[in-house]
Amino acid sequence: xxxxxxRIIGSITTEKELLGTSIPPEWQMWExxxxxxxxxxxxxxxxxxxLINDGCDNGDSEQLNCTKTCSSAEYMFxxxxxxxxxxxxSTVAMKVVPEPTNDTVNRESESEMKDKFHFGSLRDFRYPFxxxxxxxxxxxxxxxxxxCTPGLVDYQCDLINQFTVEKFGTVLSTSxxxxxxxxxxxxxxxxxxxxxxxxxxxxxxxxxxxxxLTCRWTRTNVWGRMGVIWSKGSSSASxxxxxxAHGLTKWLIRIRSQFPSATISTLVDLQEAxxxxxxxxxxxxxxAFHGYLGLASIVSISxxxxxxxxxxxxxIIGMSPLFLLQLSLDASGNASMYTLIFVFLxxxxxxxxxxxxxxxxxxxxxxxxxxxxxxxxxxxxxxAMSYCMNYGITTGLGYTKQSFILGHVLIxxxxxxxxxxxxxxxGSDSVVYYSRGTGSWWARTKPGASRLAQSLDSFFVFEILVxxxxxxxxxxxxxxxxxxxxxxxxxxxxxxxxxxLPWSFGQxxxxxxxxPVVFKFLYYCEFFSPITSFACVCADLP
Numbered sequence: 157x158x159x160x161x162x163r164i165i166g167s168i169t170t171e172k173e174l175l176g177t178s179i180p181p182e183w184q185m186w187e188x189x190x191x192x193x194x195x196x197x198x199x200x201x202x203x204x205x206x207l208i209n210d211g212c213d214n215g216d217s218e219q220l221n222c223t224k225t226c227s228s229a230e231y232m233f234x235x236x237x238x239x240x241x242x243x244x245x246s247t248v249a250m251k252v253v254p255e256p257t258n259d260t261v262n263r264e265s266e267s268e269m270k271d272k273f274h275f276g277s278l279r280d281f282r283y284p285f286x287x288x289x290x291x292x293x294x295x296x297x298x299x300x301x302x303x304c305t306p307g308l309v310d311y312q313c314d315l316i317n318q319f320t321v322e323k324f325g326t327v328l329s330t331s332x333x334x335x336x337x338x339x340x341x342x343x344x345x346x347x348x349x350x351x352x353x354x355x356x357x358x359x360x361x362x363x364x365x366x367x368x369l370t371c372r373w374t375r376t377n378v379w380g381r382m383g384v385i386w387s388k389g390s391s392s393a394s395x396x397x398x399x400x401a402h403g404l405t406k407w408l409i410r411i412r413s414q415f416p417s418a419t420i421s422t423l424v425d426l427q428e429a430x431x432x433x434x435x436x437x438x439x440x441x442x443x444a445f446h447g448y449l450g451l452a453s454i455v456s457i458s459x460x461x462x463x464x465x466x467x468x469x470x471x472i473i474g475m476s477p478l479f480l481l482q483l484s485l486d487a488s489g490n491a492s493m494y495t496l497i498f499v500f501l502x503x504x505x506x507x508x509x510x511x512x513x514x515x516x517x518x519x520x521x522x523x524x525x526x527x528x529x530x531x532x533x534x535x536x537x538x539x540a541m542s543y544c545m546n547y548g549i550t551t552g553l554g555y556t557k558q559s560f561i562l563g564h565v566l567i568x569x570x571x572x573x574x575x576x577x578x579x580x581x582x583g584s585d586s587v588v589y590y591s592r593g594t595g596s597w598w599a600r601t602k603p604g605a606s607r608l609a610q611s612l613d614s615f616f617v618f619e620i621l622v623x624x625x626x627x628x629x630x631x632x633x634x635x636x637x638x639x640x641x642x643x644x645x646x647x648x649x650x651x652x653x654x655x656x657l658p659w660s661f662g663q664x665x666x667x668x669x670x671x672p673v674v675f676k677f678l679y680y681c682e683f684f685s686p687i688t689s690f691a692c693v694c695a696d697l698p
Contacts, residue, residue: 295539
């Protein structure tokens with residue numbers, strides 16, 4: 157014969173982490189109450205049922221009352237403490253009340269619980285499982301949550317008794333959350349956004365490589381003398397060949413002659429486009445995940461954490477192409493504080509997102525979830541599937557940490573590089589003098605400017621900084637592109653059985669942002685480029 161006892165504990169106070177995001181104790185208690193309380197109570201070797209000290213709150217400030225709380229779906233699903241106690245008492249009631257049974261309850265322990273929680277008899281707790289079944293079924297029946305596990309079908313209509321309660325607990329703890337939809341937000345981290353980032357990476361790599369193979373300074377000092385790709389014939393000879401050539405040959409000659417200047421002309425446009433694109437995505441992600449706006453498709457804690465981590469990862473990935481193109485602009489002579497500010501702005505947004513994510517965790521998402529998602533069978537509270545936490549989920553972004561570290565290193569190197577350039581430029585400004593006697597003007601370089609420039613040149617400081625930044629930028633861009641492909645493939649496999657991820661207008665806009673840049677480049681190649689002198693943009697840096 158088995159004798160059951162009760163013990164009282166306080167609420168959970170420790171935090172767990174899901175994908176690096178802190179999960180507050182409240183969320184852990186919801187998961188425990190819904191999915192583990194039945195099986196863990198039955199599996200206790202000492203046959204001791206655990207109740208929460210402040211559970212069974214039915215709105216009466218004078219006293220707790222488990223009978224009233226567990227007889228109302230509104231109160232039972234109002235807090236995890238209430239649900240915890242109701243699930244525990246119902247589990248014990250299933251074992252000791254029905255006939256025939258070999259289980260009993262320790263009368264002294266039961267009396268203590270009655271004094272604390274003011275319930276009459278354990279017989280009153282044979283029925284709360286009916287409300288739990290309805291809540292579980294209605295929650296998983298909604299397609300936005302996922303789908304119901306086949307094991308739950310047996311309990312859709314049939315009552316739970318002393319012979320089926322153990323299997324019911326197993327279904328809750330092992331298979332109920334298995335079909336929970338991870339809830340990828342298509343507007344924030346959908347396939348359109350991922351494809352837009354993939355296009356960004358390919359465009360940056362293409363134009364950076366094209367510039368590297370056509371510009372003298374970059375080819376000599378950065379790309380390691382890869383060799384002359386374009387012919388070095390005189391412009392007059394090229395014009396003569398163009399006049400003699402016809403058809404496709406003439407068109408190819410024109411494209412070849414226009415390609416270098418078209419590439420450089422497009423660099424500025426591409427940098428502006430990708431800077432605005434990444435900044436827009438970053439601001440939208442910060443507002444959505446930390447201002448809790450526009451998260452209508454995210455209805456579970458796992459979905460929130462997963463989308464939040466993917467959004468941060470994508471923001472980090474989008475940073476490396478900015479560095480690579482900024483270096484190309486600098487080598488071409490088209491870099492300015494305008495484009496540099498965009499690079500630092502995007503880095504600041506990433507840093508802000510990371511700080512908010514680490515500081516807030518998922519603590520404020522529950523209040524938003526209660527406003528967003530309500531299931532009538534769960535007392536107009538969020539459904540059971542909202543509290544499914546799969547600690548084994550992954551984002552598919554395997555190099556985010558490395559890219560994040562590289563981003564900090566690159567921003568530091570870029571800051572040092574521009575500070576040194578500014579000091580050299582500031583010191584090299586000439587002081588102009590006027591002689592009244594002769595009426596002549598002359599300039600004199602500020603003392604110390606030439607010494608600073610000579611010191612930097614003698615140690616190849618600028619060359620080393622540029623080479624290091626280029627290598628790190630290429631590595632970071634390659635890692636980011638790999639992550640994007642892996643994540644896109646993962647989402648494709650996950651949602652293919654359901655017809656694939658939907659395309660929204662926002663995703664189409666994200667992809668379409670790159671087409672004007674491509675069209676402008678093709679136009680420059682075919683007709684003319686604003687930059688007519690290729691030599692002037694390949695001047696050596698200080």
